[in-house]
Amino acid sequence: MSEPISGKSLHGHLDTMVLAVLDKSEAHGFEVWKRLEAQAKGGLKLKEGSLYPALYRLETAGLLTARKEEDDSSRRGPRRRIYKITRKGKRRLDQGRQEWQHFVSVVECVIGAPA
Amino acid sequence: MSEPISGKSLHGHLDTMVLAVLDKSEAHGFEVWKRLEAQAKGGLKLKEGSLYPALYRLETAGLLTARKEEDDSSRRGPRRRIYKITRKGKRRLDQGRQEWQHFVSVVECVIGAPA
DNA sequence: TAATCTATTTAGTCTGTCTAAATAATAGCT
């Protein structure tokens, strides 16, 4: 098996991935992280130091909104921030998916497409 | 049409692309650049400030060797540096191709594979 | 001689991911 994806190769595609998981339903940061790990079937190793800045970046860009979760005394830890994709975020997701496909086709022109 | 690829999305994949074009035959930097542009069919906009540092990086990593071109007074400009892929570079290219495919499959797990 | 073409080099910036640790708040145990 290959190494999990991380680092430089993710550059610029993480935002689209985050938007994609939040497009299914709203979620707090830690759950976004778990969804990413789960959907990538162990192929992804993402650090908090990458995810939370990405969420912040998307929020300030108006692609996500965030609200504090209402108090739930059946769970531990600090109040979670629930992120929800905006209409602008959905448009950006579409665009990101197109860019992704374009990116893949261009790189494969050069390095040689898989069989 | 999509925008040409540049910037962050290239991160970490440029090295593999450069190795791929040099795997066909040796070439000087400017020709590497032209081959990349040609093979990407206009889908790539690469700057000298990205290519030459990449060549330097690959050379110091032992993936390429470089030699000064012999004098050819039928052309203008300074002596060109001819780059040639090494055995180590070829191995790295294979590895880069595998990493690329893994990367693509992981990202598509998350953002939704194309049809 | 100036302009143009081919080619390379390099100084400095920016962005995004990383490492690493601190902080928050509660549950469950002794």
Added chain:
DNA sequence: AGCTATTATTTAGACAGACTAAATAGATTA
């Protein structure tokens, strides 16, 4: 009460790689 484990977020600082932009080089052509 105090300790530890769990869940979750935040943040400081390092680092890599692509960027902008311009300087430099040498030969040809006008």
